[in-house]
Amino acid sequence: MKITRVRKSVIAIAAGALLLSGCSSSDSDSAGGAYAGPIQDTPGTINVLAWPGYAEDGSTDPNVDWVTPFEKETGCTVNVKTYGTSDEAVQLMQSGGYDVVSASGDASLRLIFGGDLQPVNLDLIPNYADVFDNLKDRPWNTVDGANYGVPHGRGANVLQYTIDKVKPAPTSWSVVWEPNSPLKGKITAYDSAIYIADAAVYLMSTKPELGITDPYALDQTQFDAAMALLKQQKPLVAEYWADYTKYVAAVQAGSIVAGTSWQVIANVLNGEKSTVGAVKPKEGATGWSDTWMISKNTESIDCAYKWLNWIISPATNAQAAEYFGEAPANSKACALTSSKTHCESYHAEETDYWSNVYYWKTPTEECLDGRTDVKCIPYAEWVKAWSSFRNS
C-alpha cells in the first residue's frame, strides 16, 4: 500500500510538471487596436521602465525631478524602474508589470513583434505635433502604418575619458581597441551583445576591405572579424559595464579611465567639477533613438497617455534632454533648455552629425543593409556569441 502511494505521488508530481509546462502562456496576438480615447481623469498608477536619466523622480538628485510635478498635475502615481541594457528592457517588459517603457531601436521591434505593446493613438497626444519631422514614423517604432510610441530623443554612445589620466584627449576609438593602448587594464566596454556593432563600426574605418556598411548587417566573415576584435580587446578591459551607477563609481575610484559611455554618465561625473571628457570619435559611433511605448496590458491607459504627452512636452523634453545630454525630440524644447546652446551642442537640428551615428537596431537574418546574396547574423546569434565570448 505504501509503495503504491509513494509511486502515485511521484506520478502526480511528474504529471503536474508536464501540465504546468504544457499550459501555454498567451501567444503573441497581432496588436489590438489603439485606445480610442478620450483621455479621462481617472487616477491610476503606472510602472515606468526607463533608461537611467529619462524619468528622474528626485532619487538620484533631489533637484532633478520631472516625475513629481507630473504626479501633482495629473493625480497619477508613477513608479520608475531603470534598466541597463535593451535586453533587460525586453525581458522585463515580457515578464509583465510595466505600463510604459522607453525603448531603443534594438528593443522596440522585438517588443512590437512579440506582442507586448499596443499601438498608440497619436491624436490623443497633442505635443506630438511639435516633434521633429525626421523623428516621426521611423521604421523602429512604426509598423504597417501603426505608430507604437512617441520619440524621446537621440544620442551617440560617446568615448568618455578621465581628463587627468588620458593625455592628449583622444579623437579615435583606437585607445580602447588597439593592443598597445597605454590605457590597458583600465578600459571599459558595454556589457551587451549589441556592443559587437561597436566593434563593427571600428572595423569600418580600420578594415574597409571587409565591406561593412551597416554595423548591424554583418555576414559571417564580417561577424567573425568583429568577434576577433573583441577578443583582442578583452585583456585591456577592467570591467564590462551595464549598470551606469557602478560605472560612475569605478571612474571615481580610478579603476576605469576610458571607454564607451553615455553623456549622462559624463554629466553625473562632472557634477561638481570637470573630471571627464566625452567625444564622438572620428570613426563614428553607435547610438540610439528612443521611443516611449505603452504595454499591451496596462491598467491605467489614461495615465499612460498622459505620461507620454508630458514627457515629450517642450519643457519636460528640454529638462530630460539636458540632464541626460542628448538631442531632444520636441522642436520647441530647444528654446527652453537652460543652456542656450544645448540643441546646437547635441546637433538636434542638424543631419550631418547623425550620418555616422548608427542607431541601435535588432540585426536580422535578412540583411538590414539590403544585401540579398548573403545571410546576415540574427540577434539571437549575436547573444550566443557574446555569451560564449564573455565566458571564454
Add this chain to the structure above:
Amino acid sequence: MSFATTTRRYFHAHVWARISALLSLPIAWLGVLYIGSLAALFITSIWRIDTFTSKVVREFTLSNFIDVLTDKAYFNVTVRTVGVAIAVTIICAVLAIPMAFFIARVAKPKSRPVLIALVITPLWASYLVKIYAWRTMMAPDSGFLNWLVEPLGLSSPGFGMLAVIIGLSYLWLPYMVLPIYAGMEKLPDSIIDASADLGAKPGRTFLKIILPITWPAIIAGSLFTFSLSLGDYITVQILGGTFQMLGNVVYQNFALNLPFAAAVALIPVIVMIVYLASVRKTGALDNL
C-alpha cells in the same frame, strides 16, 4: 462516540494517516511547487526561442545541450566555477576548523555563546554591503588593501578570480563554522584525553581522532559553501572584473534565452546532486 474520539482513534491506529497528515502540506509546497517548478524549468531546456522576439517556442530541440557541451567556453567556465567553489570550501574549512575547535574546547563555556554570536552576526549584515565593502577594499589604486600592503611593496590584486575567492570565503565562513562547532561540541572529552594518555601529540590526535569524528560536520558545512559558490553571480559581478562563473551565464541568458539558461543551470544542479549523493553515506546530512 464523538467525532473527535473516532478521528483520534483512527489516527492512532493507522500510521500512514499520521504521516500523511503531517507531510501533506510540506510535500504539497516543496514537492509540487518547488520540484514542479524545477521540472518546468528543465523542460524548457529542450525547447528553443524565436530568434527575433526571444519568446519561447515549444519545439523539441537538443541544440541548447549541444551548444553547452561543444562550446569550449562553457567547459572552461564550468571548470573555473567548480575550481572556485573548491578553493572557497578549502579556505573556509582551514579557517573554520581551528576556530570551531577553539570555541568548543578552549574557550570558557560562558564565552561560547558570545563567540558564536560574534561569528554569526555578519550573516545579518547585508550580503551586498559586505561584498561592496570588499570592493572598496580591493580597489586597485585607492582601496584599503592597497594602502595596507603598499609599504611592503605589494599592491592589491584588483578585481578578478582571486578577489572573488576571497569575497566568497568571507561570506560563507560562518556557514562553515556553525556545523563544525556543533560537531566539535559533541566530541567527548574522554576520547581526546585517552589519545593523549596513549602518547599521541596534539597534531596526531587532531588528525587521527578529531578530524575523522567531525568529518560529517565538515562535509555538512562544505555543502553550504560549495553550493552557494557554485551559483553565485552577484559577487562575481562586483568583485570579478571580467571574470565570469556559471551563475553569470545563467543570469545573462535567463532574460532572453530561457531554454539555454535552463540547460546551463542543469550543470550546477547535476554537480550538487552528485555531491549530495556521494556524501549521504558520511551522515553529513544529519549535521546540517
Add this chain to the structure above:
Amino acid sequence: MNLSRTARIVLWGFMGFGLSFIYVPLMLVVINSFNKNKSFNWPPTGFTTMWWTKAATNPGVKDAILLSVLTATFATVIALILGSLAAAAIARYKFFGRDVISLIFVLPIALPGIVTGIALNNVFTNFFGGLTFFTIIIGHATFCVVVVFNNVAARYRRMGASFEEASMDLGANRITTFRLVTFPMIRNALVAGGLLSFGLSFDEIIVTTFTAGAGQTTLPIWIFQNLFRPNQAPIVNVVAAALIVVSIVPIYLSQRLTQERK
C-alpha cells in the same frame, strides 16, 4: 583538556585572525557610514554624521525595511509550520521514501539560489499571472522551510522518542502529548530556526530579484539599486551598520537558547 603551548598559540592565532578577517570589512562599513567623501577611497578625508540623519528621513529605506520585515515574518511563519510538520514526520517515523523526502528538504538550500529563482520566476510569470508581494513570500518560504526543518529534526533526534512514549503510556493522547511534552522541548529549536529563517529571508537577494514584482522593493533590492549611486551609497552603509548593531542581541539570545544544557 590538555593542550601543548604550541597548540594553544596556534588556536588563539587562528581565532584572532578569523575574527579580524570577519570584522575588518564590517568596521570599514561603519567607518564609511561617517565618511564625508562619497566615493569611499581610503583613507577617508573627513567625517560627518549627515548620512545617519539622511538615512533616518529617507522614505525609500523605511518602505524597504517594512516590506522586508513583512515578507520575512510571513515566510518564517509558513516555514515554521511546514518545517516542524515535516520534521516530526521524518524524525519520528520510518516509511518508504523517507530518504527521498529528506533529500527534497535539502534541495532548496543545496541547489544554487539562481536556479530556484529562475524556476519560480518561470512558473510565476507563466501561470500565476505575474510577480507580486506574495510571490516573494512563496520564494522565501521555500528555502526557509529547510532551515526550520533542519533545526527541528535535529532536536527531535537528540530528544529521543522516549518522553513522548512515556507520556502516551501515562494516558495522554497525541495532541496533549504534543502540547505538554513535545512542544516545550522543541520550542528552542523553533525559536532558533525561526530566527535563522527570518535572517535568511531578510537578507536574501538572489531569489528575491527573480520573484519580486515591479514595485516591490525589499531592503536588499533597495540596497542593490542604491549601492553605487553617489548620493545614496553612504546611506546604504548606514543601514548596514545599523543592521549589524540591531541584530547582535537576538543572535546572542538564540545561541544561549540552543546551547546544550550540560
